[in-house]
Amino acid sequence: MYTTSTTVSSRIESYCRTWRMWLENDESVIMGDNIMSATSDVQSTSLSDDIELGAVCSQSWALQINDAETRFLGKEYDLSLYLADLTGVTTYSTLEAYTYAELSKLTVEQISKLGEVLDGERIPLGRFTCVKSKKSGGNTEVTFADRLYFSDKTYVPKVKLPAWSKAVEDDICKQLGLQNGNDYTIPAKLRVKGGARLYGKGHIRLKTANFDFKISSIPKDTTMRQMLSYIASAQGEFGFVDRFGRYVRKWYGSSVKILDNNTIDLPTLGERPNILAGIVCKVSDSETL
Template sequence: LADLTGVTTYSTLEAYTYAELSKLTVEQISKLGEVLDDEKIPMGRFTCVKSKKSGGSVQLTMADRLYFSDKPYVPHIPMPNWNKAVEDDICRQLGLQNGNDYTEVRLLRDKNGRRLIDKNGKVLYSKYFYFKVSSVPKDVTMRQMLSYLASAQGQFGYVDRFGRYVRKWYGSSVKTLDNNTIDLPTLSERQNAIVGIICKVSDDVTLSLGVTDTTQGRVLEFENPYMTESLLQSLWRRIGGFSWYTTELYHRLGDPRFDIGDVVTYTNGADSYDIPITNLEFTFDGGLSADISAVGLSVEEQL
């Protein structure tokens, strides 16, 4: 999201837009790859999964490589094995680069973004979690397996704009939006806040932390056969108390740098609302706009 070169502006998008795909000539389509390789704001790499011809035009449906992940995961590596090896194996089978750096040192932060300090005043840090994957559950898909590996580290996985599989969790706000650039948004009446987590490990084992009374706030429930007490403790330190507003908004001046997992702040006078982007849809019709939403049930719906 950082604009390090100072040359990326909204007007530069015009250089990368020919026309509607159905109106492109064969020569223009062949040139498209050359243009995308030099994008200042890459918009993703996709595979054509459906092609439909109608009259003199062709409608193409494109998807990232996770489109093919809803089939059973059959390991091409010996088991048991480390989570990194399993993640690498699934990425290879899907034709994806694993963009997660397991050697990178990460500073540990609390739910408010502050660095964690030990009792001696030392900054705490950690490398990415390594844990053993003992076996593969019966009939588990590659998508499910990736979700287990990601949620064990308190993250979700997706394919980034460079075609790599990466994991992330919501961080600090990247941009402030106001009524000058967006239509009046639909906001939840009250803020959502995660007050507890419940993880089903197996039919016999369920782990939980925080408050499990849903009248007190949002309780995050999920399944993960690889979750342990220590992994759950680390996850809770990072996401406990995470808060957001359920939102739907139309961004008239769509920012192509927005991505799933970013957080934006909407301000209206003295009021401000943190909005994690869980759904994002860009529209180009001579100008770029975006529909942004943050999912979440109301307190009444959750109960």
């Protein structure tokens, strides 16, 4: 999904670090200390807490922002994480011509310069639309959601039926303001029920043809989310909006490590030394130092 640079990876592994959020569109940038709190939630067609076959998941964020002037409602923002370095190597004060108090007045070009000071790397969390906004004192409580948030309304096809599933998927994405990031040209690799790979003559790995099927009609009152779910389940996948605001379908990859009876209840020990960052002392039931 996302790979960090060597520089940022080394910072992540250090003991002196803090993550902050970055909210940006063409008009404004809201940074770190102005975002007081953030919580994420997921809504989907899945009936359980797990992401199942055919589930189409939309994500939302509830943020409390120290800003009573900006009008957020209806606008789209890119939400990111960035690493604030507290070691003194890169700080806000290294931005030559500006002070922290003036950050809200910076242009997008000037903010880009600030990003270079902070190693020029932000981890994207996605592109979201503000669907709720409530001012409270000097703060604004906002809810941001990806475009699948709007997919629970009835699907009215803009393509002539019968149509190929790709055309229907493209149509729904267009109506939702999403880019369809699914590649119908990549064939799927075939496996048996147990997961073993299938090979043909000459030990050639067997693959499917481009799997696209015709949809003759849309059942009454079917929502866009349900239609995307139907197509995703036919492809053996689930759907969601990725970090870059595209609708994509995925399935779980192969296991990185298999736990067996010898390791399932035991910790895995590493060669790297531990760094003592602090001690918590419980003095009593009501006091902890």
